[in-house]
Amino acid sequence: MTTPPVDDPDVLVDVRGVKVHFPIKAGVIFDRVIGHVYAVDGVDLQIRRGETYGLVGESGCGKSTLGRAILNLEPPTEGHVVFDGTDIASLKGEELRRKRQDIQMVFQDPLSSLDPRQSVESLLVEGMKAHGLAKDAKEARPRLRELLTAVGLPVQALSKYPHEFSGGQRQRIGIARALSVNPKLIVADEPVSALDVSVQAQVINLLEDLQEQYGLTYLVVAHDLAVVRHISDRIGVMYLGAIAEEAAAVDLYARPLHPYTRALLSAVPIPDPDVEDSREQILLTGDLPSPSNPPTGCRFHTRCPWRQDTRCDDERPQLRVVAIDGVPEGHRVACHWAEQIDSGELRPHEVTPVAVGSDELPPAAVEPELMGPASVTEAL
Amino acid sequence: MMSDAPLLSVEDLTVTFGRRGQEPFRAVDGVSFQVRPGQTVGLVGESGCGKSVTSLAIMGLLPQRGNTVSGRVDFEGTNLLELSTDDMRDRRGRDIAMVFQDPLSSLNPVVPVGVQVTEVLERHRGMTRKAAMPVAADLLRRVGIPDPDRRIKDYPHQMSGGMRQRALIAIALACAPRLLIADEPTTALDVTIQAQILALLKELVEDTGTALIMITHDLGVVAGLCDEVNVLYGGRIVERGARHPLFRDPRHPYTNGLLGSIPRLDAVGERLTPIPGSVADNLPWDHACAFAPRCSQPIERCTQVTPVLEESFGRALRCHNPVEVPR
Ligand SMILES: Nc1ncnc2c1ncn2[C@@H]1O[C@H](COP(=O)(O)OP(=O)(O)OP(=O)(O)O)[C@@H](O)[C@H]1O
Numbered sequence: 001m002t003t004p005p006v007d008d009p010d011v012l013v014d015v016r017g018v019k020v021h022f023p024i025k026a027g028v029i030f031d032r033v034i035g036h037v038y039a040v041d042g043v044d045l046q047i048r049r050g051e052t053y054g055l056v057g058e059s060g061c062g063k064s065t066l067g068r069a070i071l072n073l074e075p076p077t078e079g080h081v082v083f084d085g086t087d088i089a090s091l092k093g094e095e096l097r098r099k100r101q102d103i104q105m106v107f108q109d110p111l112s113s114l115d116p117r118q119s120v121e122s123l124l125v126e127g128m129k130a131h132g133l134a135k136d137a138k139e140a141r142p143r144l145r146e147l148l149t150a151v152g153l154p155v156q157a158l159s160k161y162p163h164e165f166s167g168g169q170r171q172r173i174g175i176a177r178a179l180s181v182n183p184k185l186i187v188a189d190e191p192v193s194a195l196d197v198s199v200q201a202q203v204i205n206l207l208e209d210l211q212e213q214y215g216l217t218y219l220v221v222a223h224d225l226a227v228v229r230h231i232s233d234r235i236g237v238m239y240l241g242a243i244a245e246e247a248a249a250v251d252l253y254a255r256p257l258h259p260y261t262r263a264l265l266s267a268v269p270i271p272d273p274d275v276e277d278s279r280e281q282i283l284l285t286g287d288l289p290s291p292s293n294p295p296t297g298c299r300f301h302t303r304c305p306w307r308q309d310t311r312c313d314d315e316r317p318q319l320r321v322v323a324i325d326g327v328p329e330g331h332r333v334a335c336h337w338a339e340q341i342d343s344g345e346l347r348p349h350e351v352t353p354v355a356v357g358s359d360e361l362p363p364a365a366v367e368p369e370l371m372g373p374a375s376v377t378e379a380l
Numbered sequence: 381m382m383s384d385a386p387l388l389s390v391e392d393l394t395v396t397f398g399r400r401g402q403e404p405f406r407a408v409d410g411v412s413f414q415v416r417p418g419q420t421v422g423l424v425g426e427s428g429c430g431k432s433v434t435s436l437a438i439m440g441l442l443p444q445r446g447n448t449v450s451g452r453v454d455f456e457g458t459n460l461l462e463l464s465t466d467d468m469r470d471r472r473g474r475d476i477a478m479v480f481q482d483p484l485s486s487l488n489p490v491v492p493v494g495v496q497v498t499e500v501l502e503r504h505r506g507m508t509r510k511a512a513m514p515v516a517a518d519l520l521r522r523v524g525i526p527d528p529d530r531r532i533k534d535y536p537h538q539m540s541g542g543m544r545q546r547a548l549i550a551i552a553l554a555c556a557p558r559l560l561i562a563d564e565p566t567t568a569l570d571v572t573i574q575a576q577i578l579a580l581l582k583e584l585v586e587d588t589g590t591a592l593i594m595i596t597h598d599l600g601v602v603a604g605l606c607d608e609v610n611v612l613y614g615g616r617i618v619e620r621g622a623r624h625p626l627f628r629d630p631r632h633p634y635t636n637g638l639l640g641s642i643p644r645l646d647a648v649g650e651r652l653t654p655i656p657g658s659v660a661d662n663l664p665w666d667h668a669c670a671f672a673p674r675c676s677q678p679i680e681r682c683t684q685v686t687p688v689l690e691e692s693f694g695r696a697l698r699c700h701n702p703v704e705v706p707r
Pocket residue numbers: 022023037038039057058059060061062063064065066223291361365366369370
């Protein structure tokens with residue numbers, strides 16, 4: 001089903017039919033694979049040069065895993081990631097190292113991704129040395145000053161240690177570090193969700209300024225729809241390992257077509273009592289199904305107020321362009337009934353909630369993996 | 381359902397933590413507010429501003445050692461701070477109940493959820509286990525747990541986060557408390573599940589006449605839920621008002637700044653106006669406004685004189701130079 005890579009020089013990242021399945025193992029002596037977590041299960045998307053692509057969705061939908069697959073930190077079980085014209089999986093040695101310099105990551109929790117024993121200067125110089133951009137701290141000095149100014153920290157910060165900074169300042173250090181090797185793409189996984197509301201805005205504005213200044217391309221992964229909509233040009237809404245809807249940020253909000261997007265948008269509280277009083281919510285019943293046992297057919301059918309017998313239960317909808325007046329080609333939806341739902345021909349109905357037990361993996365099995373290195377450089 | 385006599389009246393509540401080798405730290409600093417029967421009151425503010433400590437002090441749940449509490453917490457005329465440990469325990473669950481952010485750590489992991497509900501009914505309503513079972517199942521159904529007769533035997537770890545939070549709400553409601561304190565009850569949940577829980581809380585408040593103190597850092601949650609809102613900064617209330625006027629016309633530069641720094645889902649790409657700095661820049665309240673170093677419009681007085689909380693026209697405000705034209 002995988003289509004060949006697009007030959008558009010405007011596309012920086014081309015994700016083709018990517019799947020990432022994690023084996024679930026059991027057994028005392030011999031590990032037996034008893035199932036899989038279908039964390040990412042067939043994703044196609046393109047990120048264009050200079051744009052901000054936002055990936056949004058609820059906990060466990062596979063956003064972070066997809067982000068990591070794009071960095072090849074999580075080699076895809078199936079499919080390809082083509083970065084700047086080259087299939088990342090095909091690269092080795094020096095070539096891979098150089099390509100990886102182009103993609104840097106910014107993490108949710110700045111503290112856990114920064115080595116507490118290293119001063120800011122040594123944290124920043126490390127990556128530059130690894131990529132041959134500087135021989136030592138002395139040579140790096142002018143560049144370090146520039147970086148700190150760019151992220152709004154005083155030059156004195158260089159001799160300090162991560163714990164001496166506030167959360168927002170640490171996130172600035174994390175961003176400076178990603179910038180230090182002149183990347184083309186920055187993958188930011190929940191870059192502001194650990195920060196206080198008043199500080200979130202500082203970091204969001206900083207990311208916007210840096211994009212303009214350095215011509216960066218961003219992939220922003222976050223669960224906060226308002227944040228994602230604010231900074232993204234285009235948005236992909238994920239549900240259980242797949243993209244349910246993709247559109248320009250403006251179009252997605254103005255005319256959500258997928259039932260899940262509609263529910264998601266209607267669930268976000270807005271800090272305005274007048275809006276809250278008059279809003280119509282689409283309340284979903286039941287829980288998110290487990291990605292180790294995803295529903296058949298449309299993954300959303302167990303909670304969908306528009307589900308239709310029996311196509312929704314049996315046939316998995318593909319992400320497709322819809323035939324609706326005024327909806328651009330770039331607005332794609334994975335729902336069989338998008339046209340009929342949009343026109344009002346199909347009306348929402350009651351949904352009997354299905355309880356989903358928690359089948360969380362033991363935290364120890366997941367967490368060290370999820371922490372990840374502070375930059376791609378470290379992964380090598 | 382609302383009447384004018386307060387159900388809960390918190391007066392000059394101060395909680396000081398002693399830190400070894402350090403200055404004592406006032407986490408809650410002269411906080412006063414009231415809750416009327418059936419009313420939903422919000423406490424909002426950023427991490428560390430004293431929201432949880434305030435609620436724990438009201439509930440008598442602060443650690444035994446290492447802190448001093450002063451002021452009054454009058455619940456229907458009784459000062460809860462003066463009650464014995466036993467009397468307070470009796471009040472908790474019967475008159476006042478609490479729902480926490482992390483349901484897993486506040487549920488007993490080795491006791492089935494149903495039993496945790498029946499225990500409350502047995503203890504506070506003198507029911508037998510047998511009589512309490514169907515009541516418990518009913519409560520679980522009421523909070524939206526599907527198939528409650530079967531689920532009643534589940535242990536907390538067998539439930540999803542949203543279900544656990546529902547179970548916790550069921551336990552809190554078991555004795556029909558007159559006041560429910562919810563401390564970030566949806567912060568750990570996904571947004572579609574949050575919407576379900578908030579709708580549930582709203583419905584319960586309307587149906588049972590329970591008063592609710594909603595603690596959150598999310599102004600969006602407050603905007604849809606609370607009759608009256610208290611904005612906390614650095615352990616003190618800096619502004620209080622009814623929901624509509626407060627959001628329409630924020631007078632405190634902090635409230636105004638918060639509203640300007642949140643990206644809104646329904647607003648197109650306007651640039652955010654952040655509040656500069658962080659709480660690390662705060663001044664001590666003793667001789668200044670703690671917020672002054674981050675304020676958009678400080679005057680000289682702000683770094684010299686402590687502003688007091690002044691009430692007028694249903695709005696309380698602690699500021700030397702309030703905002704005239706919001707954002
Ligand atoms: N290394 C791993 N081994 C096994 N399962 C994993 C691993 N990493 C992630 N998972 C599982 O894959 C699914 C998707 O995880 P992922 O971290 O991508 O979700 P997410 O959308 O980023 O969620 P969140 O908003 O909670 O960060 C989850 O069920 C998760 O438990």
